[in-house]
Amino acid sequence: MRQPIRRRIFSLFATLFLMPVLPVLAEQRPGALPTYSVSPVGWVRKGGGKTWIEIEPRYQAALLGVEELSSLWVLYWFDRNDTPEKRAVLQVHPRGNPDNPLRGVFATRSPFRPNLIALSQVKLVAVRGNLIEIEGIDAFADTPVLDLKP
Amino acid sequence: MRQPIRRRIFSLFATLFLMPVLPVLAEQRPGALPTYSVSPVGWVRKGGGKTWIEIEPRYQAALLGVEELSSLWVLYWFDRNDTPEKRAVLQVHPRGNPDNPLRGVFATRSPFRPNLIALSQVKLVAVRGNLIEIEGIDAFADTPVLDLKP
Numbered sequence: 001m002r003q004p005i006r007r008r009i010f011s012l013f014a015t016l017f018l019m020p021v022l023p024v025l026a027e028q029r030p031g032a033l034p035t036y037s038v039s040p041v042g043w044v045r046k047g048g049g050k051t052w053i054e055i056e057p058r059y060q061a062a063l064l065g066v067e068e069l070s071s072l073w074v075l076y077w078f079d080r081n082d083t084p085e086k087r088a089v090l091q092v093h094p095r096g097n098p099d100n101p102l103r104g105v106f107a108t109r110s111p112f113r114p115n116l117i118a119l120s121q122v123k124l125v126a127v128r129g130n131l132i133e134i135e136g137i138d139a140f141a142d143t144p145v146l147d148l149k150p
Numbered sequence: 151m152r153q154p155i156r157r158r159i160f161s162l163f164a165t166l167f168l169m170p171v172l173p174v175l176a177e178q179r180p181g182a183l184p185t186y187s188v189s190p191v192g193w194v195r196k197g198g199g200k201t202w203i204e205i206e207p208r209y210q211a212a213l214l215g216v217e218e219l220s221s222l223w224v225l226y227w228f229d230r231n232d233t234p235e236k237r238a239v240l241q242v243h244p245r246g247n248p249d250n251p252l253r254g255v256f257a258t259r260s261p262f263r264p265n266l267i268a269l270s271q272v273k274l275v276a277v278r279g280n281l282i283e284i285e286g287i288d289a290f291a292d293t294p295v296l297d298l299k300p
Contacts, residue, residue, distance in 0.1 A: 065257035
């Protein structure tokens with residue numbers, strides 16, 4: 001049965017009126033968490049048995065004084081796991097060994113985690129311009145680096 | 151003077167042919183860095199002289215085993231500094247004291263940095279459900295927490 005014409009006109013206007021509000025409603029639904037954006041400040045590079053961090057030239061000024069440190073915290077991004085499926089993994093068998101009992105990813109250093117931030121303390125060998133030679137990072141070549149801290 | 155018709159047809163086809171390629175060219179321009187997205191997995195809460203982390207219920211499964219730890223690395227977001235201006239600060243006087251010589255933010259723990267990730271090692275007091283009581287974090291109440299690591 002067709003709706004009376006006045007009801008159809010009312011529905012049309014109600015929809016037009018609500019349209020600008022709908023994205024706001026969507027953002028405020030209970031399930032929505034804010035998102036923040038991060039970008040690489042540099043990259044892990046490897047070659048000739050050496051490892052270094054190449055800082056993006058635009059961030060080189062942020063290195064002033066880093067050469068005085070003997071070690072450095074490196075925060076980097078597990079970019080190979082940046083899929084919704086991998087970021088939804090909440091429990092793992094540590095070190096990928098099924099004999100290890102399941103643990104929550106917050107109790108492990110697993111590269112599967114909701115926010116793919118990795119943390120390593122590395123030895124600082126030398127700083128030359130925007131290149132920082134380091135020792136002791138378990139990261140693939142060309143991994144995006146997010147932050148350095150003393 | 152109008153262009154010859156054959157040239158106008160060529161331009162039209164050249165434009166149509168290039169259109170799908172243009173976003174790729176834009177992404178590869180020298181100035182563009184990739185961006186990655188992070189969201190809170192919980193929040194720093196304070197009250198009655200106590201501090202705890204409230205984990206979002208959807209991430210509670212990631213806490214399995216955390217209760218066995220005595221300390222925890224907490225990664226959180228300096229959300230009060232999330233403006234392009236503050237994220238562009240590359241050098242600071244440490245501890246905001248102009249008597250301290252300028253240092254690059256990567257040589258300091260400054261809350262001004264390109265990626266607003268903070269790092270603290272905290273003492274774990276107790277875990278109850280999705281609440282983790284901690285000691286020793288220098289973060290405002292309701293600060294977004296990004297990650298926990300052993």
